Amino acid sequence: MDASLIWKVFGIAFFVYLFFGFMLLPCLNTLTSIFTVKDPTTGMVDPLAVIRFFFAGKMPTFVLNSLKLAVSLVVTVNIVGISIVLLTEYFDIKGAKILRLGYMTTLIYSGVALVTGYLFLYDSDGIMTSWLSKIFPDMNKNWFTGFNAVLFTMTFACTSNHALFFRNAIRAIDYNTVEAARNMGAKPFQVLFKVVFPTLIPTLFSLTVMTFITGLCAMSAPTLLGYDSINPEIVRLAGSSVADESFPQARAALLSIILALFTIGLLTVLSSYERKGHYLSVSKTKAKLQKQKISNPVANVLAHIYAYVLFIIYMTPVVMIVLFAFQNYPSLRSKSLDMNGWTLINFFGAKDFEFMTNRGKYRTRPGAISGLFANADTVGGIRLSFVLSALAAALACVIVVVAVNYIFKNKGKKRSTALEYSLLFPWLLPTILICYSYRTYFNSNDVWYVLGQNLYMRENVRFLIVMAYTVVKLPFALRMVKAAFYAIDEELEEAARNLGASQLVTFLRVKLPIVLPSVLAVFALNFNALFTEYDMSATFQSSYGKTYAMVIQNMCHDEGRDGYNVNASGRRCASTVFIMLVSGLILYLVYGVGARDLGERLERRTKRKKRIQRLMNRLHLSREKAALQE
Amino acid sequence: MADQLQSMIELKDIIVRFGDFEALHNINVDVKQGEFFTFLGPSGCGKTTTLRTITGFIEPAGGTVSVNGRDITHVPIEKRNIGIVFQSYALFPTMTVYDNIAFGLKIQKNSKAEIDRKVRDIARKVDLSDEQLAKAVSQLSGGQQQRVAIARALVTGPAIICMDEPLSNLDAKLRVQLRNELKKMQRDFGITTIYVTHDQEEALTLSDRIAVFNKGYIEQIGTPNEVYNHSATEFVCNFIGDINRLEDEIVTKMGLDQTKNHFMRLERIRVNRKPQEGETPFQGIIESREYYGLYIKYYIRTAGQIIKVIERNDGINMYEPGEEVKICFHPDNLMSYPKQ
Numbered sequence: 001m002d003a004s005l006i007w008k009v010f011g012i013a014f015f016v017y018l019f020f021g022f023m024l025l026p027c028l029n030t031l032t033s034i035f036t037v038k039d040p041t042t043g044m045v046d047p048l049a050v051i052r053f054f055f056a057g058k059m060p061t062f063v064l065n066s067l068k069l070a071v072s073l074v075v076t077v078n079i080v081g082i083s084i085v086l087l088t089e090y091f092d093i094k095g096a097k098i099l100r101l102g103y104m105t106t107l108i109y110s111g112v113a114l115v116t117g118y119l120f121l122y123d124s125d126g127i128m129t130s131w132l133s134k135i136f137p138d139m140n141k142n143w144f145t146g147f148n149a150v151l152f153t154m155t156f157a158c159t160s161n162h163a164l165f166f167r168n169a170i171r172a173i174d175y176n177t178v179e180a181a182r183n184m185g186a187k188p189f190q191v192l193f194k195v196v197f198p199t200l201i202p203t204l205f206s207l208t209v210m211t212f213i214t215g216l217c218a219m220s221a222p223t224l225l226g227y228d229s230i231n232p233e234i235v236r237l238a239g240s241s242v243a244d245e246s247f248p249q250a251r252a253a254l255l256s257i258i259l260a261l262f263t264i265g266l267l268t269v270l271s272s273y274e275r276k277g278h279y280l281s282v283s284k285t286k287a288k289l290q291k292q293k294i295s296n297p298v299a300n301v302l303a304h305i306y307a308y309v310l311f312i313i314y315m316t317p318v319v320m321i322v323l324f325a326f327q328n329y330p331s332l333r334s335k336s337l338d339m340n341g342w343t344l345i346n347f348f349g350a351k352d353f354e355f356m357t358n359r360g361k362y363r364t365r366p367g368a369i370s371g372l373f374a375n376a377d378t379v380g381g382i383r384l385s386f387v388l389s390a391l392a393a394a395l396a397c398v399i400v401v402v403a404v405n406y407i408f409k410n411k412g413k414k415r416s417t418a419l420e421y422s423l424l425f426p427w428l429l430p431t432i433l434i435c436y437s438y439r440t441y442f443n444s445n446d447v448w449y450v451l452g453q454n455l456y457m458r459e460n461v462r463f464l465i466v467m468a469y470t471v472v473k474l475p476f477a478l479r480m481v482k483a484a485f486y487a488i489d490e491e492l493e494e495a496a497r498n499l500g501a502s503q504l505v506t507f508l509r510v511k512l513p514i515v516l517p518s519v520l521a522v523f524a525l526n527f528n529a530l531f532t533e534y535d536m537s538a539t540f541q542s543s544y545g546k547t548y549a550m551v552i553q554n555m556c557h558d559e560g561r562d563g564y565n566v567n568a569s570g571r572r573c574a575s576t577v578f579i580m581l582v583s584g585l586i587l588y589l590v591y592g593v594g595a596r597d598l599g600e601r602l603e604r605r606t607k608r609k610k611r612i613q614r615l616m617n618r619l620h621l622s623r624e625k626a627a628l629q630e
Numbered sequence: 631m632a633d634q635l636q637s638m639i640e641l642k643d644i645i646v647r648f649g650d651f652e653a654l655h656n657i658n659v660d661v662k663q664g665e666f667f668t669f670l671g672p673s674g675c676g677k678t679t680t681l682r683t684i685t686g687f688i689e690p691a692g693g694t695v696s697v698n699g700r701d702i703t704h705v706p707i708e709k710r711n712i713g714i715v716f717q718s719y720a721l722f723p724t725m726t727v728y729d730n731i732a733f734g735l736k737i738q739k740n741s742k743a744e745i746d747r748k749v750r751d752i753a754r755k756v757d758l759s760d761e762q763l764a765k766a767v768s769q770l771s772g773g774q775q776q777r778v779a780i781a782r783a784l785v786t787g788p789a790i791i792c793m794d795e796p797l798s799n800l801d802a803k804l805r806v807q808l809r810n811e812l813k814k815m816q817r818d819f820g821i822t823t824i825y826v827t828h829d830q831e832e833a834l835t836l837s838d839r840i841a842v843f844n845k846g847y848i849e850q851i852g853t854p855n856e857v858y859n860h861s862a863t864e865f866v867c868n869f870i871g872d873i874n875r876l877e878d879e880i881v882t883k884m885g886l887d888q889t890k891n892h893f894m895r896l897e898r899i900r901v902n903r904k905p906q907e908g909e910t911p912f913q914g915i916i917e918s919r920e921y922y923g924l925y926i927k928y929y930i931r932t933a934g935q936i937i938k939v940i941e942r943n944d945g946i947n948m949y950e951p952g953e954e955v956k957i958c959f960h961p962d963n964l965m966s967y968p969k970q
Contacts, residue, residue, distance in 0.1 A: 489718055489720060491718050491720035492720045494687055494707075494714075495714070495716060495720035495722075495782075496722075496733070497687075497707045498685060498707055498708070498713070498714050499733055499737060499782070499786065500708040500709075500734055500737040500738060501708065501733075501737050502708070505737065509733075510722055510724075513722075513724035513725075514722075514723060514724055597723065597766065597768055598723065598726070598766035598767075598768065599766035599768040599769040601766075602764070602765060602766050602769070603769070
């Protein structure tokens with residue numbers, strides 16, 4: 001057998017194994033588990049027991065709550081998301097650059113870090129609540145809980161997609177169309193609603209569907225802020241036992257399948273809408289959008305006020321957390337800034353804690369006071385998250401690059417279409433369904449194709465987490481890398497072959513360097529998302545899979561334990577700062593450095609060389625001068 | 631002249647099919663050594679397909695491709711030793727100009743010193759400076775990128791170079807300038823060149839011989855003069871240059887063969903000149919005119935049709951619309967083809 005055939009067989013076997021073993025079978029198992037519950041009294045299989053239970057009990061509440069959240073979020077996120085983009089890109093608002101930075105902070109911290117940040121501010125003893133209660137002594141200090149808190153937090157947390165995609169859509173508008181409308185007598189707001197918005201509808205539709213799904217599948221905010229929606233209930237049921245309640249696992253399965261049905265339905269609507277085609281700009285020479293002045297002075301002032309109120313809402317948690325991360329314990333405890341209380345203890349501090357026991361003796365708890373990098377639990381979480389995320393992000397990239405290269409070589413053939421759809425399959429499934437399915441399906445010694453190993457046991461769960469991370473990130477990686485492969489001109493491949501290069505050399509030296517920046521960007525973005533991911537590790541609920549986000553959630557718990565644990569509070573602030581730094585650095589590398597082509601890099605290198613040369617010359621001159629003076 | 635030279639590339643009964651569609655039907659071409667040979671035709675006529683069959687990107691369903699008498703029909707692309715310059719240039723965007731040119735030499739495992747010498751040598755010949763060699767291809771202008779593409783194709787010393795519409799991405803002025811340089815380079819290197827274009831002016835000015843393609847067939851192979859003045863088919867005479875088709879009234883008046891279509895080139899019609907022996911004069915009125923600077927094109931209504939005529943802009947004769955004129959032309963200059 002020749003080598004290429006061996007590779008082919010190996011490749012097909014790998015993708016079949018991946019699809020059936022880690023996508024289809026675990027999820028099918030979850031589906032069938034709903035209909036195979038046994039009646040506890042008779043011991044007989046009762047296929048509809050869970051369905052009956054669903055309608056008889058309070059389970060619909062969770063679904064309705066999730067739907068309520070999703071619908072509300074669609075409204076609020078669209079209002080805020082569209083506002084922030086219009087205010088920074090379309091209308092002429094003073095200080096737009098600063099405003100944009102503020103609105104984009106959600107790109108560098110999200111999930112658990114963001115929710116705990118909001119808690120730090122708005123909780124019953126949070127900074128803002130304490131401050132507000134001084135002004136309004138009668139206010140309810142526990143206002144930041146339940147639906148309102150979740151809606152408030154997620155409204156401002158979920159505008160990242162608007163900040164990226166809606167912004168791109170607005171910037172792609174041909175300004176000549178705006179000018180043409182103005183020229184025909186349209187007023188600024190008429191232009192906005194009649195000319196600009198219609199071209200943005202496809203983007204808005206996609207964003208709306210994505211927001212709806214985000215609301216439906218919300219995890220960290222409802223869990224931490226206390227709201228009975230589907231996902232936290234699935235996690236609770238997954239960890240519950242038959243001794244406590246009726247068939248908890250089957251109920252969790254049912255909820256996750258309901259979530260999947262909603263997601264599949266919505267994505268089908270979205271893709272059939274997308275297939276109808278977009279409004280494409282027909283102009284050959286696009287003019288760059290110029291900002292519109294709001295001519296009505298009252299509207300202009302109101303728009304400015306609105307813009308800066310939003311800015312304050314976005315920035316306050318960030319600024320406060322950064323400031324308090326560098327404050328000492330007394331000021332953290334009193335939640336008031338102390339200009340003399342700056343410290344690095346929350347990052348590097350390591351102290352023993354001395355306390356008096358009931359018997360009046362002093363005892364020392366070694367290492368009880370520890371900063372972010374001195375706390376074994378936290379460092380362990382960071383390390384675990386780092387390794388698991390990097391592995392999964394790299395694995396997803398390798399799988400996708402190999403697959404896309406194959407798909408492009410076999411364009412239009414059935415096998416390449418099958419491969420593409422199998423890699424897009426996880427997109428249809430809510431993350432929690434995948435993780436829950438892994439947790440239940442692989443928690444046995446009967447799965448032959450993983451050699452009868454229980455993958456949920458002990459350290460094995462880490463492998464399961466890497467697989468879940470990888471599978472969940474495959475669709476995104478596929479879409480991005482495929483887009484990058486489209487950029488390879490077919491003639492480049494032919495040119496390389498014509499110059500004598502083999503297929504492998506052509507791939508390694510011509511095609512790969514072209515797609516490499518995109519592949520690295522996909523790696524970085526996936527790593528970034530996974531490094532602080534909460535939903536998946538929360539579903540696994542294993543002490544061997546305590547990722548960074550789980551550690552942060554624990555800090556949150558610790559804060560409330562034994563009165564107020566100021567040590568955990570400080571460490572949490574420091575954690576958020578650390579996450580922002582890591583995410584910021586990654587985004588800078590991806591969009592700042594990675595986006596430069598060879599020409600720009602060479603230009604920068606030449607400039608750098610010249611600068612160094614100038615510096616050297618100056619040094620040389622000053623030395624000569626000094627020598628002369630001597 | 632072409633017949634005396636040694637044959638370099640020979641296409642024999644080439645048939646190419648894409649599924650059920652037959653793109654090339656029995657193509658036969660014989661390109662001589664050192665010749666500048668052009669495939670000319672409208673888009674979709676099969677000229678690029680023929681070129682890609684020679685370079686090996688397409689394997690024909692029938693027929694043979696031979697170079698210097700050796701059958702290369704089934705030789706892999708990379709072993710054919712035929713250079714190609716693409717329409718898009720296909721320069722590798724992740725490499726510098728130097729690395730682009732050196733790519734083929736590296737694949738051939740030349741020594742570093744050898745590569746450096748050859749790259750710099752060819753760069754000098756195509757007028758690329760050392761500074762430009764260190765740049766990224768995106769930092770060069772269209773014309774410079776074109777030179778890099780040519781240098782890259784030539785540096786490995788191929789026996790033949792193929793060019794697929796290499797000037798179509800450039801603006802009009804640069805196109806004319808590079809066209810002359812291309813011809814000069816080909817003459818200097820003495821390399822057999824196959825050139826694909828749909829631009830008839832480019833084909834006429836550059837080529838030693840031209841093959842005119844239409845719907846997967848070759849209509850005519852000949853020198854520019856043969857193709858232009860003695861077009862073998864009605865398609866060729868219509869495709870190359872502008873031409874007048876004579877309507878029935880003129881055909882009858884001149885006593886021409888009515889079973890044929892008759893065509894007359896614009897520059898062979900004379901305005902307000904004394905008719906020579908054998909010429910039939912026609913009275914006409916200037917309908918309109920187009921001013922081109924170097925010449926003027928007149929649309930003259932005569933004998934129930936519009937006749938297009940070109941007159942040198944010599945500053946002596948300039949006719950206004952509505953003006954009466956007399957035109958005449960010699961039947962020897964007619965090109966006639968049986969009516970289909």
